[in-house]
Amino acid sequence: MHDLPALLRRLGIDPDGVNPGLYVGSFSSASPKPPLASFAPRDGAPIASVSRATREDYERAVRSGEAAFREWRSVPAPVRGELVRQLGDELRRVKDDLGALVSLECGKILTEGRGEVQEMIDIADFACGLSRQLYGLSMHSERPQHRMFEQWHPLGTVGCITAFNFPVAVWAWNAFIAAVCGDVTLWKPSEKTPLCAVAVNRIVDRVLERNGRRGIMNCVIGDVPDVGEPMLDDPRIALVSATGSTRMGRIVGPRVAARFGRSLLELGGNNAIIVMDDADLSLALSAVLFGAVGTAGQRCTTTRRLFLHPAIAKRFTESLVAAYAKVRIGDPLDDATLCGPLIDADAVAGFRRALDEIRRQGGEVLCGGRVLDRPGFYVEPTIVRAPLGFAPSREEVFAPILYVFETATLDDAIRAQNDVPQGLSSAVFTDSVRRAETFLSPAGSDCGIANVNIGTSGAEIGGAFGGEKETGGGRESGSDAWKQYMRRQTCTVNWGTALPLAQGVSFRVE
Ligand code: NAD
Numbered sequence: 001m002h003d004l005p006a007l008l009r010r011l012g013i014d015p016d017g018v019n020p021g022l023y024v025g026s027f028s029s030a031s032p033k034p035p036l037a038s039f040a041p042r043d044g045a046p047i048a049s050v051s052r053a054t055r056e057d058y059e060r061a062v063r064s065g066e067a068a069f070r071e072w073r074s075v076p077a078p079v080r081g082e083l084v085r086q087l088g089d090e091l092r093r094v095k096d097d098l099g100a101l102v103s104l105e106c107g108k109i110l111t112e113g114r115g116e117v118q119e120m121i122d123i124a125d126f127a128c129g130l131s132r133q134l135y136g137l138s139m140h141s142e143r144p145q146h147r148m149f150e151q152w153h154p155l156g157t158v159g160c161i162t163a164f165n166f167p168v169a170v171w172a173w174n175a176f177i178a179a180v181c182g183d184v185t186l187w188k189p190s191e192k193t194p195l196c197a198v199a200v201n202r203i204v205d206r207v208l209e210r211n212g213r214r215g216i217m218n219c220v221i222g223d224v225p226d227v228g229e230p231m232l233d234d235p236r237i238a239l240v241s242a243t244g245s246t247r248m249g250r251i252v253g254p255r256v257a258a259r260f261g262r263s264l265l266e267l268g269g270n271n272a273i274i275v276m277d278d279a280d281l282s283l284a285l286s287a288v289l290f291g292a293v294g295t296a297g298q299r300c301t302t303t304r305r306l307f308l309h310p311a312i313a314k315r316f317t318e319s320l321v322a323a324y325a326k327v328r329i330g331d332p333l334d335d336a337t338l339c340g341p342l343i344d345a346d347a348v349a350g351f352r353r354a355l356d357e358i359r360r361q362g363g364e365v366l367c368g369g370r371v372l373d374r375p376g377f378y379v380e381p382t383i384v385r386a387p388l389g390f391a392p393s394r395e396e397v398f399a400p401i402l403y404v405f406e407t408a409t410l411d412d413a414i415r416a417q418n419d420v421p422q423g424l425s426s427a428v429f430t431d432s433v434r435r436a437e438t439f440l441s442p443a444g445s446d447c448g449i450a451n452v453n454i455g456t457s458g459a460e461i462g463g464a465f466g467g468e469k470e471t472g473g474g475r476e477s478g479s480d481a482w483k484q485y486m487r488r489q490t491c492t493v494n495w496g497t498a499l500p501l502a503q504g505v506s507f508r509v510e
Contacts, residue, residue, distance in 0.1 A: 004104075008048060010097050012202030013195055019050045021194065021221035022057040023201040024064040024214075031057070036221065038195045041107035041341040042331050043375045050194040053222035058230050061218040065157045065184040066236060068215030073154040073182045081131025083211050084176045088124025090203045091117060098168065098199055100333065105193050106167050107341045107377070108295050109332045120172035122461045123477065127176040130482060134181065145496030152486040154182030155262075156238035159231035161252070163244040164343055165298045165398075167193035168200055170243045170266075173461070173477045175217050181485040186237070187219040188228050190244075192343055194221045232256055239264060239485065243300075246396070246422070246470045253472070264484050265472025266465075268396040269300045269424030271447070271456040272417040274439070276410060277311040279429035280453070285316070287427065287455030288402070289323050293381045294457060296339050297400030298347075300471075301425040301449070301457035305393055306404045307413040313406045317385070320404075321367045324381055329372065341377040342399060351379045351399040358384055358392050358401075366404070394420050410435050418446045424467030425449040425456035448475070 005015040013019055018035045035049040053061075072080070091098070099114030108116070138149040160174040167190060175185045189197035201219050208214045220227040231237045232255035242252045243266040256263040273291065275284045291303030308316055332340030342348055348371055355369050368382030381400040386393060393403040407413035410428075417426060426447040428439040436452045438444055448467035449459060459465050464479035466472070475481045501507060 004047070007097055007100060008195075011094065011101055011199040013048055013101075013198050015048050019048060019195070019198045021051045021053040022061065023205065023217075023219040024057075024061045031222070033223070036191060036194050038105055038193070039344070040104050041343050041377050042104070042333065044377070045375075047105060048195055050198060050221050053220035053227050055226045055230065057222070058220050058227045061186055061220050062157065062234065062236055064215045065186055065218050068213070069154070069156055069184045072184060072213070072216050075182070077131045077134055077180055077182065080180045080182060081128040083207065083213060084124050084131070084179050085128040086207050086211070087176065087204065088121050088128065090207055091121050091124065094199075094203065095121070098196075101199055102167060102196055103332045103340070105195050106164055107332050107343055108165075108298075109337050109340050110335065112295060113332070116166060116169045119169040119461060120176075123169075123172050123176050126461055126478060127180045130177070131180040134482065134486070136488075141492060142502060143494070143500045144498075145494065147493045147495065148491070150488055150490045152181075152483070153489055155485060155487055156183060157236060158183045158185045158485060159234075159237040159240040159242075160185050160187045161228060161231070161240065161242040161244065161248075162187070162189050163300075164190035164192035165295065165300070166243070167196035170476075171197075171200065173465075174241050177477075177482050178485045179216060181482055183238075183485055184216045185218065186231070187217070188231065189219070189221055191221070191223065197221055233259060235259055235261065238262060241474070241476070242266070246472070249470075249472050262484070264474035264476065266300070266474050266476060267467075267470060267472040268422055269302070269467060269471055270304050270394070270396050270420045270422040271301055271425040272305040272307060272427075273303050273456060274307045274407070274410070274413040274417060274426075274428040274430075275309065275312065275316060276428065276430040276432070276435055277309040278431045278435075279312070280431065281312060281316060281319070283453060284429040285319055285323060287429070288320060289327075291427075291455035291457045292402040293324070293327055293339050293400050296342055296379070297381070298343065298398050299457050301459065302400070303456045304396065304402060305417070305420075306402060307407045307416055308404060309413075310406050310408060313404075317366065317383075317404055321383060324367050324383060327381055329378055329380065339381055339400065342379060344377055347398060348377045348379060350397055351401070354392060354397040354399065354401060355382070358386075361390065361392060362386075363390060363392065363403075368400075388416050389419070396422060410438060414439065414444055421470040422467065423447045423469035424471040425451070425459075427451040427454060427456050429453055
């Protein structure tokens with residue numbers, strides 16, 4: 001990055017001072033705590049810092065949202081969509097800069113950083129169109145001169161907790177859909193990627209200001225006890241949409257449920273690809289490589305397990321090991337790099353611990369397995385051959401570790417694939433229609449995402465995204481995921497002169 005300060009300034013970030021950690025339409029927070037420093041995973045160097053929003057800031061942000069909601073809920077949905085369209089336009093203008101900041105702060109390679117901003121733009125377009133399609137059904141009433149239908153109303157404030165590995169797109173998935181639904185959002189970004197949140201809020205602030213709509217998208221950047229946990233117990237937060245680890249979801253889900261709030265959980269994955277003997281192996285190889293090594297194994301949809309038919313297992317594994325040898329590990333901002341760093345020293349320690357355990361339990365490391373001795377948080381993409389049911393493969397380690405297994409039949413492979421606590425993404429590679437449909441049938445993959453001849457990661461925004469079991473059950477983004485951001489109301493209108501009761505019940509005084 002030749003001129004980092006200039007990039008930061010173009011995105012509204014002060015490289016030298018302390019950037020605000022509170023976005024409720026005015027930037028001031030009197031946090032007594034030391035500012036939150038952001039570090040670049042590529043070399044561990046500090047980038048800039050952000051003041052930590054306090055518990056009082058949280059309160060201000062919630063109240064600001066509540067006040068804005070009272071008006072926003074009655075603005076016609078297509079007008080709300082127009083505001084989201086403008087946000088999409090602003091994002092188009094800053095795509096390269098914001099994409100570079102995403103790479104710098106979370107460590108994904110530049111093409112993926114820009115891709116993440118493109119995902120924001122795509123969801124803005126989708127949400128804008130959706131604003132004219134928040135359809136309810138109409139039903140035929142059993143009673144004469146009665147009309148029955150359902151309609152969808154805004155919920156109120158949506159709390160949006162996001163993970164470090166998609167520091168901008170996941171917010172957009174939530175905030176843009178919520179906005180056209182008439183909700184306001186309160187964003188608590190990951191403390192590991194605060195600058196991405198600052199840059200996004202600078203853009204949001206400009207657009208909201210221009211439209212006289214401050215307060216509909218707020219943000220608090222700070223510590224979990226001050227700005228994260230309060231959302232869980234706060235009845236003013238109608239929906240908590242939380243993306244992150246299953247460990248976090250285990251806390252968030254029950255706490256929100258205890259107050260009868262709604263939660264939308266997007267948690268950890270343990271995704272698998274099955275490669276059959278009739279598959280196009282070059283297609284499968286590219287998919288496994290991107291799925292397992294892309295984003296340095298730090299996607300919820302990262303390919304972590306590979307089930308190979310015995311007839312192609314040896315050949316495929318050799319080709320994969322050869323491909324791994326060609327993967328350039330290094331600075332995510334360098335165009336030649338395919339595998340950037342992990343997010344921080346804790347993630348490297350997690351990789352080390354996992355490898356120790358794999359070796360202790362007899363897993364065979366076919367390639368990789370080392371932490372690189374250089375500034376930043378680099379590890380080698382790793383392939384491990386293991387027997388079916390290998391205990392370490394049941395856990396999600398957020399690093400590029402791929403387990404390879406042999407499974408004799410498709411049924412065996414599906415059974416083994418499903419035999420983990422998580423249920424996010426899955427794929428089969430086969431040229432057989434029968435095998436593909438078996439994989440997609442009710443007796444097939446138990447995951448929220450099931451693909452044929454494409455890998456586990458890199459979902460489009462048009463579908464509903466999410467997974468089953470310990471992945472949390474939530475669905476975000478496309479299809480009818482918007483319904484989670486609204487409340488359904490069933491209405492019956494009697495336009496006659498009598499009052500017939502349903503089910504023929506008679507109830508009158510003589
Ligand atoms: P994390 O669980 O450590 O943190 C996620 C967010 O939750 C952060 O903003 C964090 O501050 C917040 N948080 C943690 N504890 C909280 C609490 N008690 N109350 C309120 N907020 C709390 O996850 P991470 O390391 O940032 O991200 C990696 C994980 O996220 C992986 O498990 C990955 O699979 C998952 N993920 C899932 C999806 C999905 O859509 N399913 C997408 C991206 C990441």
